[in-house]
Amino acid sequence: MIVCIAEKPSxxxxxxxxxxxxxxxxxxxxGNGYQVTWTFGHLCELKMPEDYTPMWKAWSLTALxxxxxxxxxxxxxxxGIKKQFAVIERLxxxxxxxxxxxxxxxxxxxxxxxxxQKAGAKCxxxxxxxxxxxxxxxxxxFATLKDQNQYQSLYMAGLSRAVGDWLLGINCxxxxxxxxxxxxxxxxxxxxxxxTLALIVNRQKExxxxxxxxxxxxxxxxxxxxxxxxxxKFTSKEEGEQAFKTIEGKPFTITQVEKKNGKETPPSLxxxxxxQVDCNKKFGFSxxxxxxxxxxxxxxKLTTYPRVDTTFLxxxxxxxxxxxxxxxxxxxxAGMAPYADLVRPLGGKPLPKSKKVFDSSKVTDHHAIIPxxxxxxxxxxxxxxxxxxxxxxxxxxxxPDCKYAQTTVLGEVRSIATESQPTEQxxxxxxxxxxxxxPGWRTVYAKDVQTDxxxxxxxxxxxxxxxxxxxxxxxxxxPTLTEKMTTPPPYYTEATLLRAMETAGxxxxxxxxxxxxxxxGIGRPSTRAAIIETLFKRRYIRKERKRLVATPTGxxxxxxxxxxxxxxxxxxxxxxxxxxxxxxQKYDAQQFISELKDQVTTIVHDVISDPTNRRVTVLPExxxxxxxxxxxx
Numbered sequence: 001m002i003v004c005i006a007e008k009p010s011x012x013x014x015x016x017x018x019x020x021x022x023x024x025x026x027x028x029x030x031g032n033g034y035q036v037t038w039t040f041g042h043l044c045e046l047k048m049p050e051d052y053t054p055m056w057k058a059w060s061l062t063a064l065x066x067x068x069x070x071x072x073x074x075x076x077x078x079x080g081i082k083k084q085f086a087v088i089e090r091l092x093x094x095x096x097x098x099x100x101x102x103x104x105x106x107x108x109x110x111x112x113x114x115x116x117q118k119a120g121a122k123c124x125x126x127x128x129x130x131x132x133x134x135x136x137x138x139x140x141x142f143a144t145l146k147d148q149n150q151y152q153s154l155y156m157a158g159l160s161r162a163v164g165d166w167l168l169g170i171n172c173x174x175x176x177x178x179x180x181x182x183x184x185x186x187x188x189x190x191x192x193x194x195x196t197l198a199l200i201v202n203r204q205k206e207x208x209x210x211x212x213x214x215x216x217x218x219x220x221x222x223x224x225x226x227x228x229x230x231x232x233k234f235t236s237k238e239e240g241e242q243a244f245k246t247i248e249g250k251p252f253t254i255t256q257v258e259k260k261n262g263k264e265t266p267p268s269l270x271x272x273x274x275x276q277v278d279c280n281k282k283f284g285f286s287x288x289x290x291x292x293x294x295x296x297x298x299x300x301k302l303t304t305y306p307r308v309d310t311t312f313l314x315x316x317x318x319x320x321x322x323x324x325x326x327x328x329x330x331x332x333x334a335g336m337a338p339y340a341d342l343v344r345p346l347g348g349k350p351l352p353k354s355k356k357v358f359d360s361s362k363v364t365d366h367h368a369i370i371p372x373x374x375x376x377x378x379x380x381x382x383x384x385x386x387x388x389x390x391x392x393x394x395x396x397x398x399x400p401d402c403k404y405a406q407t408t409v410l411g412e413v414r415s416i417a418t419e420s421q422p423t424e425q426x427x428x429x430x431x432x433x434x435x436x437x438x439p440g441w442r443t444v445y446a447k448d449v450q451t452d453x454x455x456x457x458x459x460x461x462x463x464x465x466x467x468x469x470x471x472x473x474x475x476x477x478x479p480t481l482t483e484k485m486t487t488p489p490p491y492y493t494e495a496t497l498l499r500a501m502e503t504a505g506x507x508x509x510x511x512x513x514x515x516x517x518x519x520x521g522i523g524r525p526s527t528r529a530a531i532i533e534t535l536f537k538r539r540y541i542r543k544e545r546k547r548l549v550a551t552p553t554g555x556x557x558x559x560x561x562x563x564x565x566x567x568x569x570x571x572x573x574x575x576x577x578x579x580x581x582x583x584x585q586k587y588d589a590q591q592f593i594s595e596l597k598d599q600v601t602t603i604v605h606d607v608i609s610d611p612t613n614r615r616v617t618v619l620p621e622x623x624x625x626x627x628x629x630x631x632x633x
Contacts (some may be wrong), residue, residue: 003095004036004128005088005112007102010299011133012038015101018138027087035091039102043081043088044114046166047072061178065171065604067597071163073114089119100148101128105307105365106583107526109151110158127151129365132304132372154365157583160592164575165191167593171600172566175607180560180616187557187616188538189566191575192501192523192531194558197540198567199500200492201550201558210488216240217484220413220429222252222477223467227411227429237483244481247413247427252477254469255428256410263401265356266441268311269368270393272525273502275306275386280495283385284546287494287529293386294369301374303390305366307526312362313370320373321351321398327373328391333384342395342444357397364584370394392444399441407433409469413477433466491547494532501528504573519580520573556616563603 004019006012012029016022020032028037049056052068075085092098098121102108116125125148130141172189181187216237218229234240268274275294279285285293294306329343371391379387408430415425436442492500500506502521523531532548535541540554550558561567575596581587 001030001035001091001095002033002097002099003091004034004099004101005092005115006036006038007041007108007111008299009038009040011101012036014133014135014301015128015138018135019142027084028091035095036101037088037091038084039088039111039115040081040084042111042114043076043085044073044111044118045076046162047074049170059174059178061175061608064175064608065167065597065600066174067167067600071166073118075118085115085118088115092116092119092121092123095121095123097123098125099128099142099145100125103307104129104131104305105526106154106158106161106524107307109154110162113155113158130305131366133299133301134372134374135301137372153583153585156589157579160582160589161579163593164579164596167596167600168566171604175604176557176560179607179610180614182615185553185616187560188534188540189561190531190534192527192572193534194561194567195505195522195569195572196497196501196531197535197550197554198558198561199497199505199569200535200541200548201555203489203492204550204555207488207491212485212487214483214485217482218243218247218427218479219482220247220252220477220479222411222475223469225409225431225467227252227409227431227477230410230428230430233484240481243427244479246415246425247479250413250415251474252411252413252429253474254409254411254471256408257469257471258408258410260406260408261437262404262406264404264440264442265401266396266399267393269313269357269370269397270390271309271311271368272306273309273498273528274311275369275389276529277495277498278389279386280493280498280546282389283382285382285386286532287498288533289382290386291526291529293382294390297376297383297387297390300376301372302376302387304368304370304372306369307524308366308369309525310363310366311368312359313357313367314360314363315358316360317367317370318351318353318358324371324373324394325351325398327375328371328395330375331391332375333379338388339391339395342392346395346398351398352400354397396441396444399444400438402436402440402442403438405435405437407435407466409433409466413479431466433464435465491544491549493546493548497532497548498528500569501531505569520570520577522569522572522576524576553616560614560616562610563606565599565603 004012004015004021006015016029016031016034016036019034019036021029021034021036022032023030025035028035030036047068049063049066051072051074052066056063056066075082098116100109100112100116102112126145127148127150128138128141129146129151130137168191169189173187176187176189177185213235214237215233215235216239217233218231218240220227229243231243234243270278272291272294276285276287276290279290279293280287291306294303297303298306325343325346328339329337329347331337331339369390371387371394376384376387409432411429412426413429490496501523504520504522535554536543538554539551540557541548541550543549558567565571575592578587578592582589582592
């Protein structure tokens with residue numbers, strides 16, 4: 001018998017149906033020479049400290065750092081998991097071969113490899129690697145099974161990540177809890193969690209310490225159009241008033257009218273982070289909610305594999321795109337066909353093939369999130385919203401560029417030389433306007449245009465037609481001097497925090513640059529939502545409307561941590577790059593773990609040696625939770 005192991009019962013059921021394993025058994029399906037079983041996500045985990053030695057059960061500074069000579073795995077403490085594992089173990093020990101049907105990614109590889117190790121599987125193992133759950137994709141995957149050894153580096157990267165998180169998380173959490181939490185409040189430290197919290201805390205401090213300063217803006221209205229002085233802000237009222245007096249009562253003259261045509265390419269296809277960003281901005285969905293919904297759509301065969309960090313498609317997907325487009329043409333929601341009129345103009349001719357969409361060199365394990373062409377039915381309102389974003393982004397990718405005319409008009413007011421001011425002065429003003437000549441891909445969104453920039457500049461939003469100005473024309477105008485105040489940076493939202501995690505805390509608006517920085521981002525697209533949720537659960541942050549606000553405990557924790565290694569996004573981003581390089585076989589996993597052991601040892605020594613009496617405020621309910629968790633462990 002060949003044993004196939006999937007990550008969820010629902011996925012196993014689909015696979016079993018395709019390969020003919022139709023007889024239902026306790027914990028698996030059987031038939032046609034196959035037995036198809038499943039996990040429930042992680043059945044196994046790395047052993048806890050007390051599994052290595054009873055001396056490590058009690059939280060004690062003298063036991064730190066805890067570095068096992070060899071890491072081991074154990075079954076999770078759950079009766080349902082133990083029962084299912086017993087089925088898996090029995091099947092695997094009698095199997096002629098195993099097909100790993102776990103999710104095609106780092107985490108999926110780790111989940112199934114650990115189960116196979118724990119079950120003592122000795123037979124050959126093949127890998128099913130698919131990007132969607134459609135019947136066609138499953139059949140193609142079974143026709144092109146790969147040897148598991150081809151994915152060894154993927155497993156090593158996942159294992160290194162898990163071991164690294166154990167070493168840093170368990171050692172530093174115990175260290176900080178005992179040293180600074182008075183051993184009464186758990187101070188949770190994590191490789192990605194802590195730098196993410198530091199981002200929020202540092203931004204909050206910027207806001208709290210911000211001192212608004214006044215500035216003055218000189219503008220004037222000429223022919224019902226507001227022009228703004230190109231000098232920018234005046235930092236003193238006197239300087240602004242002097243400029244105002246200079247132009248008051250003098251004629252306004254147009255000095256330059258420049259018209260330039262431009263193009264705006266369609267937005268990139270979605271990776272997980274950009275989808276989470278848009279869902280947070282547009283619908284207020286949390287990162288975790290979006291991940292759960294797109295995972296549901298994937299399992300319903302409606303969209304492709306979601307845990308991806310590329311916005312490109314490989315060249316071989318191009319041939320399947322007309323079929324996908326045809327599926328979208330037939331979609332109906334509440335009796336309406338939302339995509340039919342958008343797909344129709346693309347029919348009857350080959351779809352355009354842009355290098356900004358199709359580039360095999362930019363795709364590793366999986367491609368961008370796109371619809372599969374399967375027609376959805378009975379979607380919830382939230383599922384429909386997420387599916388709609390993915391569908392429209394896919395359709396827009398094949399539309400022509402948006403063409404526009406950019407008009408820039410310069411004008412000036414000249415003062416006349418006087419005795420008190422013998423030299424003639426000129427103050428320059430500017431206005432820009434944009435007129436859409438051909439909406440192109442914007443048709444897909446109508447007024448609701450999606451962009452990749454988190455926040456657009458106000459002038460880029462202005463799509464207005466300016467009056468027909470002529471160079472040299474002159475006339476009266478109404479100047480204004482407006483006092484304004486500088487504003488602090490905005491609080492993080494989940495959308496802007498996800499972008500900051502993606503770029504290791506750097507503010508990057510340019511999409512090309514942002515893409516290049518992903519290698520050094522913190523966390524993986526699939527784990528960032530869970531990291532944010534952990535910060536909520538630990539009560540280090542809370543939500544006020546869309547704002548993410550650090551709690552006093554969260555702020556105190558970051559203030560306590562002096563080791564940059566624990567809270568620096570850049571240093572954590574370097575670790576993340578090394579993990580990616582392990583996956584790409586450019587870096588040695590043993591070296592990564594060895595470096596981390598040395599770093600943890602140094603941190604433990606430095607914190608234990610800290611002579612100050614720094615402490616974190618203990619919350620009453622946290623002290624109770626600490627007692628309870630110690631009893632349970």
